[in-house]
Amino acid sequence: MKPIKYLAAGGASAALFGLALAAGGAQAADPIKIPLHNWNSQLVGAEIVGRILEEGGHEVEYVPADSGAVYEAMCEGDIDLVHEVWQGAFGVAFEKQVSKGCVVDAATHDAKTREEWWYPAYVEEMCPGLPDWQALNACAAKFSTAETKPKGRFLGGPAEWLKKDDERVAGLEMNFQVVNAGSADALWAELAIASEKQQPIVLFNWTPNFIEAVYDGKFVEFPEYFEGCREDASKGINPNTTHDCGNPKDGYLKIGVWEGFPEKNPEAYAIIQKINFNNLDIAVMAKLVDVDKMEVEDAAAKWMDDNESKWRAWVEGSSS
Amino acid sequence: MTARPLPALEEHRPETGLERYRWPLLFLGLIAVYLLFRHAWPAWATIPPEAWTERLPLPYFVFGEGFLPSLTFPGSNIADWFNAIVTFLREHEIFGLFVFKDFTRWLGGLTVYPLDFAEALVISGFPHRSIKIPFEIPAVPWVAAVGLAAILGYYAAGWRIALLAGGSLAYFALFNLWKPAMTTLSLVLVAAPIAAGIGLGLGILALKYRWLEKALWPILNLMQALPHFGYLIPVVVFVGLAHRSGAIATILFAVPVMAKVTMVALRSVPQEVMEAGVMAGCTPRQMLWSVRIPAARHTLMVGINQVIMLCLAMQVISSFIGARGLGIDLLFRLQNLQLGRALEIGIAIVLMAITLDRLSQALAEKEPEHRPEGPFWVVHPYLTAAGVVFLVGGLLAAFLPEAARLPRAMTISVGRSIDPVIKDVVAALYDPLSFIRDTLPAYVLVPLRDFFKAIPWTVFMALLALAGWRLGGWRMAAVVTLYVVFIVLSSWWTEFMVTTFLVFSAVVICVLFGFPLAVWASRRDSTTRAIAFLCDTFQTFPSFIYLIPCVMLFQVGTVSQLLAIVLYSAIPVVRYTVLGLRGVPQHIIEGAITSGCTPAQILWKVRMPIAVPEIMLGLNQTIMFGLFMVMIAGFIGGNNDLAREIFKAKAQNDAGLALLLALNVAFLGLATDRLIQAWAAERKKQLGLD
Known part of the structure; x- marks a missing residue:
């Protein structure tokens, strides 16, 4: 038939093959993948963390991700870091991956949850x-x-x-x-x-x-949380039942990273280890979007303007 | 016109009293037996005991020292068994060569290039991520894109489509949705051709190999009936959590329709056309590419249209596993209760769907034109215009940044001003609706749910098997029974029955409200058109937006879930009823008029009976939509149903459990689908409407 057709097909498949080969080589320059969940402080925080890393000369990419599924994805290396690991909501999933060894507990924020x-x-x-x-x-x-x-x-x-x-x-x-x-x-x-x-x-x-x-x-103020309340029925105000207490009042807020990340990108990891938000930071990030009705990028920019010395120290401290 | 063959004589044999009531009596008898002995009904026959579901003798392949695996039957539940397969594919090297997961990840990784390329073209410019070139090319400026879309629309079908295409893009730009909308567009532009290509390929292969067609149909049926979350989690495991995974999930979702349409289209090419091809001395390859496919072009285009629609319908769902675009933006707005803004995003998705639908239809129906002779701009007026628009747009963008990307200050959003209105409307409706909020659950829904939960699996299975026997003989009875056996052995019986209850109640409500609406609408041309437009719009409108107002009006619970399901699943029953009533052959209506029927008689005695098979297919689709929406209604919550369990499995990335739960829903759908299809086919035959 038409030789041009075959030529085109041959060319296209050769190009595809070349691209496929290039895929193997492209790994080293991968951007740092930061997940986006669906609550505001996380979104603003992700934008801030991303911008801080960009200040440090790293490329970032945002990936929409379910907040539950993200820990498995981080274990696989699909996601590089999660900067809001809530003890209450995600502690179990996070600690499971940490004990498996595929996720590293990189830092703990001052914020208590x-x-x-x-x-x-x-x-x-x-x-x-x-x-x-x-x-x-x-x-x-x-x-x-x-x-x-x-x-x-x-x-x-x-x-x-x-x-x-x-x-x-x-x-x-x-x-x-x-x-x-x-x-x-x-x-x-x-x-x-x-x-x-x-x-x-x-x-x-x-x-x-x-x-x-x-x-x-x-x-609501429940009986104070204590060690063993959820496992040991005899402890707590009701001697016959477990779970006779409230949740811990000072849960952690952590940053987790994929196990391969520190080795792959030590400079970025050094920055991430310094990042530290307190309760006020998180609340302000959420408020800028929810009450002041700012767009996420604007809110991130505003927080960074207002707290420049704070985040500059995280970036510069690690490059020196 | 050919004479319709008379129905076979035996169908007219008068039935004796007992024969006539045989089936109703059997059904009632079955229920009566249960009611009589319900106190003596053994526990194992009511809810499947754990002893069965947890220790099924399922075969395990164990890869040990040797080359071949050994087979063991340790006893486990189905979810663990699925997970064993998933783990095997994830971690073991097949024949010591490669790990299946690495292969799928590599395959999925290939889609990154077209995705990045499309994104670079429409938003970010080159170089972009994986598309690395040594110099910079900016993205198409928005003014040029609007112009190009309008020219394409005009070329395809005149100024109406031009206005639609250009207007849609202008809407994205003006409403500050350019970036997410173009991301979505680039994803659809990559996913739709791949899905259509795979579907077409499967269809062609099935034409060649009969056995493949036989094997493919049930798989495609299952894929269509499977709730999204059933395969989203495996996609995360085997492809990863990323933008490309969203594209892959979208492709998986859209392939079955295209494959099915291709099979039907290629098989139904008229014999005369095929013979002409043979006489012209076509080779088998030419028969396919130059005869069959062009002849089936119009049907194939229906498939491509469906693919585009499904790609957009997946937009929100695929954002759960990493897809960027309008979907994630929509979810974020809903989380903040910015309903007005969410509405704007929903409209953007609808506009994109309608534009792509109309454009692809128009392009497919366009007949080849005779080109006039003369200079280039006379021979190719559209290309020339496109080139001019492109150049002007590019120049404008070079000097005027506003033409390249509209700054946010110049965009509009009316969402913020709609929000208070929505809030006021909801607040005004809240008190009058307290009646429904309080009485419906107490007197109808909670008792009905308890009733469903109390139905023993033995009775449920026997009723379905009996229906299968009545409609399709012992074979259908066997198939339906097997579906139920799987569900019984899955160990989620109560949750399954709660889901069944939700779908059942929603379908009943859909019929109660949708049917009269359709009958009313079918009486006049104008209302018929209006209803068709509403159906189209609501079908592409992201259903997530309904969820919030539902919760505000009826709290988290059964009523809101039902309302959300009904709003979406009522579409087919309305659409098909209108279609059926309007589609009654004109000569039959004229015959009725000449016999002196009143309009009411024509409706109830002539149109309705003839439309019944069509209406039943609509009902069938309503059940399918209901099964889809019952999962989305899981985001409202309030019932311990399968959706809730799937969400739990999703959070723990338990692919096996998610798949098992999804199969439960799919089998319920497939069972009802088969039964209703068989019933409608039988009715059609009786009416001589084939």
């Missing part, structure tokens, strides 16, 4: 005695809905966050039923309308988080 049952301020009037958990339990009926009647309804985080709320309700013999929202969006959507309508609500929340900038509210 807390995840707990939470209510907007107006609920205090409906249920006197809050934030004590027994007071909450006493007015459980006020939180009941058609699907949970006669029990009170606690709106939990997504089931995959594995918060063990069902176990806590059983452990403290509370008159509540846990309804797991399917996503953080669902949590905030319900909080938005409930506070607009001043409806009683108690839901899962965490700090630092943009919610504290938008809504006034408090965490």
Whole structure:
């Protein structure tokens, strides 16, 4: 037939083959891959971490990633670093990979995290005695809905966050039923309308988080967390059950990196090890987007303008 | 016109009373048996016992010292068994040569080049990531892109499409969506041709090898019925978490349709055309490329259209595994409850879908034109215009940065001003809707859910098997039973039944509201067109946007989940009912008019019975959409269903468990699909409408 057709086909396949060969060689110059999750402080923080690394002369690439699946991806080297590892939500997944050896615990932020049952301020009037958990339990009926009647309804985080709320309700013999929202969006959507309508609500929340900038509210105070509370039934205020305590109040916020990263890019790793956000930093990052309605890039730029000396030290300290 | 053959005589044999009620009696008898003995119903026959599901004698291949694997039956559950396969493919060297995972990662890595190239072309300019060239070329400036799209539209089908194509791009630029929209476009421009190519290739191979076609159909059916998250996790394992993985998942999602359409299209080329080809002395290769494929062009284009639509439908989902573009932006806005902005992004996705759909259709239907003679600009007026636009755009961009990339200060967004309006509307509706919020769960949904959870697997299986027997003989009964056996052995029975409950209730609501709406709309041309437009729009509109208003109005729970499912799955039942009612042959209607039927009689006694098979296919699609949407409704949460378990598996990257749960949903879909298709086919035959 037409020789030109075959020529074109031959050329195309040769080009493809060449590209495939080039793929092997391109590895060394790979950009640093930073995941983007779907909450604001993380997005702004990722942008800041990226810009700091760029200041240090490194190329970065942002990858949208599910916050749960990201640890497995980091283990495979698909993602180079996660700069917001929450103890409560991701501690289990993170520590599993660290003990496997494919993820390195690179640094710990000054920020302390807390995840707990939470209510907007107006609920205090409906249920006197809050934030004590027994007071909450006493007015459980006020939180009941058609699907949970006669029990009170606690709106939990997504089931995959594995918060063990069902176990806590059983452990403290509370008159509540846990309804797991399917996503953080669902949590905030319900909080938005409930506070607009001043409806009683108690839901899962965490700090630092943009919610504290938008809504006034408090965490429920459960019996203090202690070592063994979740494993040993005999310990704690209920001698027959496990999980008869609240969550730890000062959980860590860490930076994790892929095991191969320090060797592949030691200079960038040195910078990452110095990066350190405190509670105020995280809260400001979230607030710039949520309250001041800035775009993520603008918020990152603003934080960097306001904290120049802070992050400059991270970059320069490592290059010297 | 050929005379329609009369129905065979035996079908008209009058049935005796008992024969006529044989099947209803069998069904009722089965239920009666259960109700009579329900207290004596053994526990193992109600919920599958763990002893069965956890220790299935599934075969394991163990690779030891020798070259060949040895076979063992240690006993495990299906999810672990799947995971064993996944681990094997991940870690073991096949015949000591290569690891399967490395191969798939290498293959997936190849898509990086076209993806980077397309991105460089439309947004970032060269060099870009893997596309390394020693000099710089800027990306196409947005003003030039708008002009080029308009010229392409005009070339394809005149000024309407030109306006649509140019207007869509201008919308992306003006609403500050240029970068994400172009990223999405570049992903679709890479994924759609690859998916169409693979589908076409599979279809051609299936034409050549009958056995391949037989093997392919069930696999393609399964791929279409499988919920996305079932294969997203394997994609993360075998390709990684990255932009390219989003492209791969999109391709996987779009291939089955193209393969199916190709098979049907190539097989249904008229015999006369084929004979003409043979007489002209075509070689087998020429028969394929010069006869069959051109003759099947129009049907093949339907496939390509579907591929484009599916690629855009995957936009949001694929962002869970790393795809950049409009999808991730949409999820981020929803998280912040910026519904107005999310709406703008949703409109962008719809605009892109409609533009690509109309453009590809128009280009396919375009007949070759006679070229006038003369200088270049007369022979190629469109190319010349494109060149001019490109040059002018490039020059403009060189001197005026606003023409290259619209600065954010010059873009608009009305989203912020819509948000308070949405909030007010929701707040105003909140109290009046408390009736539904309070009574529906208490008196209908919770009891119904409990009822579904209480249905023993033995009864469920027997009912489906009986339906299969009635509609397709023992073979269909056997197939349906096998589906249920798999589900029973999966050890997620209660969660499965909750999902079944959600889909069932949603489908009932879809029919209750969608059917009357369709009947009303089918009466006039104008309403028919309006409904068709609404159906098109809602089908491409990202369904994630509904979730937030649903939660605001009805809280996290069954009511919001159902509302979200219904909003999406009602589309086919409306569309097909309208299609069926409007598609009744004109001579039948005229016959009815001359017999003196009233309009109501024509609707209920003539149109409706003839449209029933079509309506049933719509119902079938509604169930399929429902099964898809029940997974998305998992983002609302509130029920302990399969969606929730799949999300858990996703968070732990448990590929085997995700696949198992997805197969549960897929088999429910495939079983109902087969039953309804068989029923509709039988009805059509009875009506002589084949």
